[in-house]
Amino acid sequence: MDCRDRVRHWIIENGLIGRGDRITAAVSGGPDSMAMLSILHQLSAELGFSLSAAYLDHRIRKGTRREKRIVEIWCGRFGIPLVAGEADVPALARREKTGLEEAAREARYRFLDGFEKVALGHNSDDQVETVLHHIIRGTGLRGLAGMPVMRGRYIRPVLCCTGAELKAYCRAGGIAYAIDRSNSDTAFLRNRIRHRLLPAVRRDFNPAVDEALLRLAGNAREGLAALSDGIADLVPAGAADGSVTLDASLARGLSEHRLYLLIDTVLRDRLGVFRDIGRTHFNAVAGLIRAGRSGKRTTLPHGVRVTVEHGSVRFE
Amino acid sequence: MDCRDRVRHWIIENGLIGRGDRITAAVSGGPDSMAMLSILHQLSAELGFSLSAAYLDHRIRKGTRREKRIVEIWCGRFGIPLVAGEADVPALARREKTGLEEAAREARYRFLDGFEKVALGHNSDDQVETVLHHIIRGTGLRGLAGMPVMRGRYIRPVLCCTGAELKAYCRAGGIAYAIDRSNSDTAFLRNRIRHRLLPAVRRDFNPAVDEALLRLAGNAREGLAALSDGIADLVPAGAADGSVTLDASLARGLSEHRLYLLIDTVLRDRLGVFRDIGRTHFNAVAGLIRAGRSGKRTTLPHGVRVTVEHGSVRFE
Numbered sequence: 001m002d003c004r005d006r007v008r009h010w011i012i013e014n015g016l017i018g019r020g021d022r023i024t025a026a027v028s029g030g031p032d033s034m035a036m037l038s039i040l041h042q043l044s045a046e047l048g049f050s051l052s053a054a055y056l057d058h059r060i061r062k063g064t065r066r067e068k069r070i071v072e073i074w075c076g077r078f079g080i081p082l083v084a085g086e087a088d089v090p091a092l093a094r095r096e097k098t099g100l101e102e103a104a105r106e107a108r109y110r111f112l113d114g115f116e117k118v119a120l121g122h123n124s125d126d127q128v129e130t131v132l133h134h135i136i137r138g139t140g141l142r143g144l145a146g147m148p149v150m151r152g153r154y155i156r157p158v159l160c161c162t163g164a165e166l167k168a169y170c171r172a173g174g175i176a177y178a179i180d181r182s183n184s185d186t187a188f189l190r191n192r193i194r195h196r197l198l199p200a201v202r203r204d205f206n207p208a209v210d211e212a213l214l215r216l217a218g219n220a221r222e223g224l225a226a227l228s229d230g231i232a233d234l235v236p237a238g239a240a241d242g243s244v245t246l247d248a249s250l251a252r253g254l255s256e257h258r259l260y261l262l263i264d265t266v267l268r269d270r271l272g273v274f275r276d277i278g279r280t281h282f283n284a285v286a287g288l289i290r291a292g293r294s295g296k297r298t299t300l301p302h303g304v305r306v307t308v309e310h311g312s313v314r315f316e
Numbered sequence: 317m318d319c320r321d322r323v324r325h326w327i328i329e330n331g332l333i334g335r336g337d338r339i340t341a342a343v344s345g346g347p348d349s350m351a352m353l354s355i356l357h358q359l360s361a362e363l364g365f366s367l368s369a370a371y372l373d374h375r376i377r378k379g380t381r382r383e384k385r386i387v388e389i390w391c392g393r394f395g396i397p398l399v400a401g402e403a404d405v406p407a408l409a410r411r412e413k414t415g416l417e418e419a420a421r422e423a424r425y426r427f428l429d430g431f432e433k434v435a436l437g438h439n440s441d442d443q444v445e446t447v448l449h450h451i452i453r454g455t456g457l458r459g460l461a462g463m464p465v466m467r468g469r470y471i472r473p474v475l476c477c478t479g480a481e482l483k484a485y486c487r488a489g490g491i492a493y494a495i496d497r498s499n500s501d502t503a504f505l506r507n508r509i510r511h512r513l514l515p516a517v518r519r520d521f522n523p524a525v526d527e528a529l530l531r532l533a534g535n536a537r538e539g540l541a542a543l544s545d546g547i548a549d550l551v552p553a554g555a556a557d558g559s560v561t562l563d564a565s566l567a568r569g570l571s572e573h574r575l576y577l578l579i580d581t582v583l584r585d586r587l588g589v590f591r592d593i594g595r596t597h598f599n600a601v602a603g604l605i606r607a608g609r610s611g612k613r614t615t616l617p618h619g620v621r622v623t624v625e626h627g628s629v630r631f632e
Contacts, residue, residue, distance in 0.1 A: 135451060136521050138528030140535040144460075192520065200516070204508065205452050212454030219456040223539055226573040257542040279531075 003161050003169040007039050010160040011047065014149045017117075017157075019048035024083070024115040026108070027053050027075075029067030029178040033121035034074065035166035036158045038175055040119060041078045052081040054118070056111045058089045058104050067178040074175065085111045101188060117153050125163040128210045129193050131217045136193070141227075142264065144220040152269075224261075231261050235270065243316035244270045251289050251313060259286050266315050267304065276301040289313055319477050319485040323355050326476040327363065330465045333433075333473075335364035340399070340431040342424070343369050345383030347493040349437035350390065351482040352474045354491055356435060357394045368397045370434070372427045374405045374420050383494040390491065401427045417504060433469050441479040444526045445509050447533045452509075457543075458580065460536040468585075478526075540577075547577050551586065559632035560586045567605050567629060575602050582631050583620065592617040605629055 001009075011017050025040055027033040037053060044051045055071045057064050068084065075082040087110075093103035112118045127146045134143035149156050158166060170177050201209050234251070238244045244266050251262060263285050267273045277300060284298045285306050297307040307314045317325075327333050341356055343349040353369060360367045371387045373380050384400065391398040403426075409419035428434045443462045450459035465472050474482060486493050517525050550567070554560045560582050567578060579601050583589045593616060600614045601622050613623040623630045 135532065136517060136525055136528065138522070138524070138531060140532065141457075141539050144532065189521065197517070197521065201452060201513070205505065205513065206454070208454070209452055212452065215454060216451065216456065216460065222573055223457050223543060226543055226571060227539060229571075255542060255545075257538055 003035065003158075003165050004039050004042060006160050007036075007157050008043055008047075010149075011043070011157050016150055016155040017047055017049050021049040022116050023049050023051050023119050023155075024112075024117065025051060025053045025080075025119045026112055026121065027055050027071050028121070028180065029055070029070045030121070030180050031167045031170050031177040032123050032126075032158060032163065034070070034175050034177045035161075035169045036119060036121045037074065037078070037080070038173060039169070040157065041080060052083065054083045054085070054112060054115060056108055057084070057086045058107065059086065060089050060100060060104060070176050070178055087111065101190075112154075115153070117155065120154055120156050121158055122147055122156050123158055123161055123163045123166055124214060125194075125210070127159055127217065128213045129190060129198065131213045132198065133190060133193055136197075141220045141224050144217060145224055146217040146221075227257065228261050228265070231258060231265055232269070234262055235265055238270055241316070242271070243314055245315075246313045248289055248292050248308060248311050248313050252292065256286070259289065267300075271304060271315060273300070273302050273304055285313075319351065319474075319481050320355050320358060322476050323352075323473050324359055324363075326465075327359070327473055332466055332471040333363055333365050337365040338432050339365050339367050339435050339471075340428075340433065341367060341369045341396075341435045342428055342437065343371050343387050344437070344496065345371070345386045345494040346437070346496050347483045347486050348439050348442075348474060348479065350386070350491050350493045351477075351485045352435060352437045353390065353394070353396070354489060355485070356473065357396060368399065370399045370401070370428060370431060372424055373400070373402045374423065375402065376405050376416060376420060383496075386492050386494055403427060417506075428470075431469070433471065436470055436472050437474055438463055438472050439474055439477055439479045439482055440530060441510070441526070443475055443533065444529045445506060445514070447529045448514065449506060449509055457536045457540050460533060461540055462533040462537075464537075543573065544577050544581070547574060547581055548585070550578055551581055554586055557632070558587070559630055561631075562629045564605055564608050564624060564627050564629050568608065572602070575605065583616075587620060587631060589616070589618050589620055 017023060023040060023044075025033065025037045027037055040051050053071065053075050055068060057068060072082060072084075087104075087107035089100060089104045089107050092107055093100050096103060096106070098106070131144060131146045134146070147156060147159065149159055161169075167177075169175075198209070206212060235244060235246065246262070246266070251259060254262060260282050263282055267277060281300050285300070288296055288298055288306060288308055292308060292311070294309050295307075297305060299305050305316050307316075333339060339356065339360075341349065341353050343353055356367050369387065369391050371384060373384060388398060388400075403420075403423035405416060405420045405423050408423055409416050412419060412422070414422070447460065447462045450462070463472060463475065465475055477485075483493075485491075514525070522528060551560060551562065562578070562582070567575060570578060576598050579598055583593060597616050601616070604612055604614055604622060604624055608624060608627070610625050611623075613621060615621050621632050623632075
């Protein structure tokens with residue numbers, strides 16, 4: 001099965017795109033996003049969605065002019081409207097005192113957050129690296145599941161193809177792409193996993209380790225889905241001020257594992273807090289809920305406050 | 317907390333030993349099992365269990381005379397009855413056409429299967445290596461959970477201590493131990509993980525990767541326990557001939573994930589089939605159950621036959 005058919009199946013199987021959707025492809029000019037752009041362009045009539053593209057100049061390194069040029073040329077050829085943005089990532093990193101990689105990610109999501117439905121060009125190699133990175137750094141089942149195929153307005157239509165397949169697709173179709181040199185900089189942990197650890201494991205331990213990690217991630221996703229069955233129904237719609245209030249006695253009735261999943265659902269899916277939340281924070285919130293004493297509160301990273309009041313638990 | 321107190325808590329927390337239990341410690345003469353022997357000896361009066369030891373000479377390599385001598389001396393000092401056995405592992409490997417490691421494992425379990433309740437000396441480093449080995453080789457949540465603290469008559473009381481802690485315990489107590497040279501033979505995949513991969517990951521990626529893997533295994537165990545909730549109740553007692561018969565309509569009513577766990581429970585916990593069962597076999601059995609056509613059957617590895625007859629599914 002070629003890349004395009006695989007992506008077509010993947011989109012349908014996972015319900016990534018519905019008829020009438022307005023999809024914005026996030027493109028960097030690299031092979032993954034250029035292949036994605038071309039494939040989505042070809043599928044748009046059949047699957048009944050409209051396509052535009054969004055490009056952000058990070059201003060981190062040279063060569064972005066060439067990237068942007070490639071994106072402009074191909075959007076022109078495909079007749080796809082392009083929104084180009086700029087972010088001064090080095091200034092952002094200085095201001096927020098984070099690393100360049102982190103700041104670039106932040107800037108990218110800020111830029112993309114304005115669009116209705118965004119297609120990201122992550123491939124299955126990225127998924128393998130993400131899963132292995134999470135395993136090594138320390139994670140639970142959620143991190144083991146890797147990047148989701150779909151979260152909110154973000155979809156990953158080429159997560160079913162390897163980087164080599166997407167490159168080959170570009171070459172076969174005569175589609176130009178730029179090479180991001182920062183991908184080979186082994187100062188980034190992520191790149192060290194890609195360029196040193198994974199090749200060593202493939203050579204000395206298991207040549208099929210990529211497939212093994214992808215299967216494990218799939219198992220974790222299935223397991224999580226089964227464990228989370230009905231959890232989302234316990235979370236009422238958020239208030240106008242963005243806070244979420246749960247029924248404390250309902251939450252107390254859950255097993256420990258499901259209570260954690262409930263807290264996780266509120267934090268991630270409702271309050272958008274993904275990072276820096278560890279087991280101690282879960283324990284603090286779970287303890288608060290189990291104790292159920294009115295007026296008690298705890299503060300989590302990113303300024304999230306959790307308060308117990310009269311049989312309810314309020315996250316804000 | 318020192319090793320002995322940790323083991324004490326571990327035994328109580330996991331319900332490994334009950335009052336009146338007759339525990340047999342499987343000892344090799346190495347530091348892990350010698351420390352376990354001494355700790356169990358000290359705890360036996362307080363926790364109310366009796367203790368004996370079992371030693372198997374594998375006849376794989378030289379130096380076993382010294383191992384056996386150490387075991388005999390210390391069992392004598394502690395006043396612990398010792399059962400010593402012998403297995404011609406090289407001959408067994410030739411006869412069954414397996415590797416030496418595999419044959420030794422087989423011989424060990426045959427020898428130990430005769431005892432009422434057996435304590436195995438695996439430590440937390442072994443657990444880390446097992447989990448990483450499973451991840452690299454390819455596994456689902458079950459393999460990710462690592463070695464169980466307790467399975468049937470087997471318990472692992474020192475799984476909460478590192479190898480270094482158990483060695484230090486022996487040294488502090490003046491307890492002799494033998495070093496198993498085969499542990500440093502990197503021809504074994506397991507040893508390559510121990511001696512090459514883990515040190516490289518600790519050095520270049522995360523010095524706390526051991527804890528990260530142990531936490532992940534704990535999460536997988538909790539997740540599996542939550543997913544398996546009530547599954548064991550669906551499996552009736554086995555017949556006198558060792559076969560297990562399920563109600564097909566009850567099995568058909570389960571979600572895919574829980575149906576797999578049900579099949580896994582029958583195969584592992586009832587028929588004792590652990591290895592060589594892959595996703596295709598699960599799919600075959602699940603398909604048989606879903607189709608529910610009388611007289612249909614499939615054959616799994618290790619000669620297990622699964623037959624659908626008149627609304628029931630028979631495993632034999």
